[in-house]
Amino acid sequence: MRKIVIVAGLISAVLAPPVCAATVVVTAAHMIDVIGGKTVDRPQVTIVDGRIAAVGHIGDAVPSDARKIELGARTILPGLIDMHVHLTADPTLSGYQGLEYTDNFWTVVGVANAKKTVEAGFTTVRNVGSGNYDDVALKQGIEHGYIPGPRIVPATYAIGATGGHCDSTEFPPSVTIPSPQIGDTPDQDRALVRKLRKYGAEVIKVCMTGGVLSKTDSVGAQQLSFSEIKAIVDEAHMLGMKVAVHAHGTDGINDALRAGVDTIEHASLADALSFRLAKEHGAWFDMDIYDDDYILAEGAKNGVFAESLAKEKMIGRKQRETFRAAHAAGVKMLFGTDGGVYPNGFNARQFATMVEWGMTPMESIQAATKSAAEALGKTGDVGAIETGRYGDIIAVDGDPLADVKLLQKVSFVLKGGEVVKAVE
Numbered sequence: 001m002r003k004i005v006i007v008a009g010l011i012s013a014v015l016a017p018p019v020c021a022a023t024v025v026v027t028a029a030h031m032i033d034v035i036g037g038k039t040v041d042r043p044q045v046t047i048v049d050g051r052i053a054a055v056g057h058i059g060d061a062v063p064s065d066a067r068k069i070e071l072g073a074r075t076i077l078p079g080l081i082d083m084h085v086h087l088t089a090d091p092t093l094s095g096y097q098g099l100e101y102t103d104n105f106w107t108v109v110g111v112a113n114a115k116k117t118v119e120a121g122f123t124t125v126r127n128v129g130s131g132n133y134d135d136v137a138l139k140q141g142i143e144h145g146y147i148p149g150p151r152i153v154p155a156t157y158a159i160g161a162t163g164g165h166c167d168s169t170e171f172p173p174s175v176t177i178p179s180p181q182i183g184d185t186p187d188q189d190r191a192l193v194r195k196l197r198k199y200g201a202e203v204i205k206v207c208m209t210g211g212v213l214s215k216t217d218s219v220g221a222q223q224l225s226f227s228e229i230k231a232i233v234d235e236a237h238m239l240g241m242k243v244a245v246h247a248h249g250t251d252g253i254n255d256a257l258r259a260g261v262d263t264i265e266h267a268s269l270a271d272a273l274s275f276r277l278a279k280e281h282g283a284w285f286d287m288d289i290y291d292d293d294y295i296l297a298e299g300a301k302n303g304v305f306a307e308s309l310a311k312e313k314m315i316g317r318k319q320r321e322t323f324r325a326a327h328a329a330g331v332k333m334l335f336g337t338d339g340g341v342y343p344n345g346f347n348a349r350q351f352a353t354m355v356e357w358g359m360t361p362m363e364s365i366q367a368a369t370k371s372a373a374e375a376l377g378k379t380g381d382v383g384a385i386e387t388g389r390y391g392d393i394i395a396v397d398g399d400p401l402a403d404v405k406l407l408q409k410v411s412f413v414l415k416g417g418e419v420v421k422a423v424e
């Protein structure tokens with residue numbers, strides 16, 4: 001077996017796209033400067049070997065060997081970042097419908113969703129939970145040039161407790177489902193962090209409270225003790241990884257914040273104490289406030305469990321109210337949509353919901369660029385059109401600060417200086 005693995009490695013090296021010195025110069029009418037929080041007119045961005053070498057204005061010198069991309073009246077922005085997706089999920093196959101498919105079917109679903117996501121302008125995603133290490137497979141396939149897709153920060157499996165949101169609770173006791181992600185003591189949880197990192201996790205995802213789409217649990221109930229989440233955070237931080245925590249319920253959110261987690265996902269029932277703890281500990285809230293519309297409209301048809309729809313009805317609006325309150329209280333906010341719970345590729349629909357619930361358009365764009373890069377610890381690579389970062393640039397027709405819905409129709413995508421979606 002060892003020999004076969006080595007040969008496969010050689011083949012992939014041969015098939016990988018050639019890395020050549022290439023200079024690309026992009027011009028447009030306007031640029032959203034997410035770091036300065038302002039619009040810049042007549043920008044000219046020079047990209048050399050995939051990274052931004054200069055950000056100036058039309059009229060600046062252009063290297064003679066440069067490929068010129070003139071975007072005319074359009075506005076350019078940094079490639080967008082979605083901090084919470086599940087590329088290997090399809091919401092139209094919810095509930096028990098997914099059991100009709102073989103295990104690796106979901107990797108194929110991920111191939112299609114990776115393309116839709118990057119063509120929608122999301123050049124980086126954090127994939128916070130998938131089975132079979134298929135997010136690692138997607139990342140490797142994209143990096144080797146086999147398939148188009150965003151840069152992926154994979155979590156692999158989401159760690160959780162027996163009977164919790166990240167366990168498979170929809171089967172009778174006589175049916176055994178492999179659960180490589182379940183831990184019930186601090187020591188077991190530490191071992192899980194080590195194992196997931198060994199096989200490709202770059203961020204640790206933990207299910208701290210109940211959830212909407214899981215059977216048998218109450219959405220607000222805490223499922224890991226403080227000592228368990230503390231063990232996970234300490235182990236992950238020691239290994240240089242950040243921790244993303246699924247938490248709807250107040251007590252779970254607050255214990256996770258006390259343990260030092262990096263991002264709270266959902267945060268639906270966060271209270272004033274949660275806001276204070278988040279600010280004290282420098283944690284981010286990553287709230288999926290668009291998907292409620294999709295789940296309530298399409299869930300029954302898609303096979304979502306009746307009890308899950310009841311939970312969504314209970315928590316959807318409350319989550320939006322919490323979003324507005326958290327933002328007003330000064331909690332650091334991210335752009336994360338739970339893509340996969342709604343169709344991947346619709347990610348940008350959440351910008352309008354964020355603006356409706358209290359953000360300015362610029363703040364919503366910063367949540368998906370500058371802030372997301374900070375929360376990923378990747379400010380040298382992504383999240384802004386700035387010298388040194390990757391040449392990840394998108395364009396829209398018009399001014400997204402006047403109408404944030406324009407981000408739903410991205411007309412051009414450049415990733416690492418290579419055109420992923422050309423202007424039609």
Ligand SMILES: [Zn+2]
Pocket residue numbers: 084085086128129338
């Ligand atoms: Zn999720």
